[in-house]
Amino acid sequence: MDMKQLALLLFGLTYVALMSLPKHRSKIALGMAIVFIALGILPYTMVFGAIDFNVLLMIGGTMGIVSLFIESKMPSLMADYILDKTPNVKWAIVALALFAGLISAFVDNVATVLMVAPVALNIAKKLKINPVLSIIAIAVSSNLQGAATLVGDTTAILLGSYAKMNFLDFFFFDGKIGMFWVVQAGALISGLVLVYLFRHQNQAIHLTEKETVEDYFPSYLLGTMIILLIMASFIPNKWQISNGLICVSLLAIGLIRVFLKHKHLSKVSTHLLEIDFQTLLLLASLFVLIAGITHVGVVEDIGQLFLKISGDNLFIIYTLLVWVSVFLSAFIDNIPYIATMLPIVAVISANMGINPAILYLGLLSGATLGGNLTPIGASANIAAIGILRKEGYTVTTKDFMSIGVPFTMAAVITGYVLIWLIYTL
Numbered sequence: 001m002d003m004k005q006l007a008l009l010l011f012g013l014t015y016v017a018l019m020s021l022p023k024h025r026s027k028i029a030l031g032m033a034i035v036f037i038a039l040g041i042l043p044y045t046m047v048f049g050a051i052d053f054n055v056l057l058m059i060g061g062t063m064g065i066v067s068l069f070i071e072s073k074m075p076s077l078m079a080d081y082i083l084d085k086t087p088n089v090k091w092a093i094v095a096l097a098l099f100a101g102l103i104s105a106f107v108d109n110v111a112t113v114l115m116v117a118p119v120a121l122n123i124a125k126k127l128k129i130n131p132v133l134s135i136i137a138i139a140v141s142s143n144l145q146g147a148a149t150l151v152g153d154t155t156a157i158l159l160g161s162y163a164k165m166n167f168l169d170f171f172f173f174d175g176k177i178g179m180f181w182v183v184q185a186g187a188l189i190s191g192l193v194l195v196y197l198f199r200h201q202n203q204a205i206h207l208t209e210k211e212t213v214e215d216y217f218p219s220y221l222l223g224t225m226i227i228l229l230i231m232a233s234f235i236p237n238k239w240q241i242s243n244g245l246i247c248v249s250l251l252a253i254g255l256i257r258v259f260l261k262h263k264h265l266s267k268v269s270t271h272l273l274e275i276d277f278q279t280l281l282l283l284a285s286l287f288v289l290i291a292g293i294t295h296v297g298v299v300e301d302i303g304q305l306f307l308k309i310s311g312d313n314l315f316i317i318y319t320l321l322v323w324v325s326v327f328l329s330a331f332i333d334n335i336p337y338i339a340t341m342l343p344i345v346a347v348i349s350a351n352m353g354i355n356p357a358i359l360y361l362g363l364l365s366g367a368t369l370g371g372n373l374t375p376i377g378a379s380a381n382i383a384a385i386g387i388l389r390k391e392g393y394t395v396t397t398k399d400f401m402s403i404g405v406p407f408t409m410a411a412v413i414t415g416y417v418l419i420w421l422i423y424t425l
Helices: 003-020 022-039 044-050 052-070 074-084 089-104 110-127 132-145 154-162 179-197 219-233 243-261 267-274 277-295 298-310 314-329 334-354 355-373 380-390 399-423
Strands: none
Touching: 003 052, 022 052, 022 277, 044 089, 044 277, 052 074, 052 110, 052 243, 052 267, 052 277, 074 089, 074 110, 089 110, 089 132, 089 179, 110 132, 110 380, 132 179, 132 355, 132 399, 154 277, 154 334, 154 355, 179 243, 179 355, 179 380, 179 399, 219 243, 243 267, 267 334, 277 298, 277 334, 298 314, 298 334, 314 334, 314 355, 314 399, 334 355, 355 380, 355 399, 380 399
């Protein structure tokens, strides 16, 4: 067995283990990364360069800032204002789902669900109705908008870093309409699907009081992060970790303020623990694994296989990439999938001599939205089901798919058609 075959075998075993033992993903990935280095699949001199520290810093910093933002109760106040303007449950659910999507374009999907789902639960309790379908709608909507901006989801951050895309590139890329507007079109169509699905929920809503926000600083912090990331987009030849430093620096300012306000480190540690360090470790390990299979030529071979299957036909490759990504992401975690596929897409594009933008965006669209097909396809879905379970509600696969499948198909088909038209005409 040569080095290439060994690397492919070990990577395949790693993938199976990641899917089979989700609670131990970071340990599995780290262990196999160490094996890759020990066996020389990735020379130890290349390890440091393989890890994208900009991605890790961006994710960690954003998670911490979001923790401060949630604690400020600003998202709850924003949701209350929306509810105050809706006449009945149907429009409240649609409005909350769209609101969750808007928040999720800038905030982690799971955090968004944790912010908005309690509002839907509160409505359901007051009106004595089942909240299951409304919270599923909030979860799938938050997943959709995760692909809209550079900081919306880990998958978007991975694409942005790999393709050297800045914050504004998600709005306008290569002189064409970017992913943000494609996602909004998908949100509009899938929103109409939600209106139809909840057409019988016409109970009136009466909001008695609004949430009170006493600390607006975290909101300013989150807004500043977005503004600075936009400004950094205009700086040529900036440090590769510039975006990550922006996010981490603003988090540090927020934590220093927390310490000065409460005079106790326990409050600071509470927010630090909201950072998902296991995901950061998983990503760092995946960077090493993918650099390893790239180094020995596995990625090149997979790219050539795609070209052979498609006959060098761009439409066939694009279609395969989108719909295979949708299907796979319904059952497997899209973070390792995206991380694996990005270099493969780069190889395919280079061999065909085409601009990789259409394939990058097709990959992001399919992999991000595919998770909405099943209850286990995305972390936000799992979080939503967990919230319902704590409240005593059972969510069946049929319940989830009754919302997830029509919502996802509407959004994916919209994105699939628009990306093709925008980047080929």
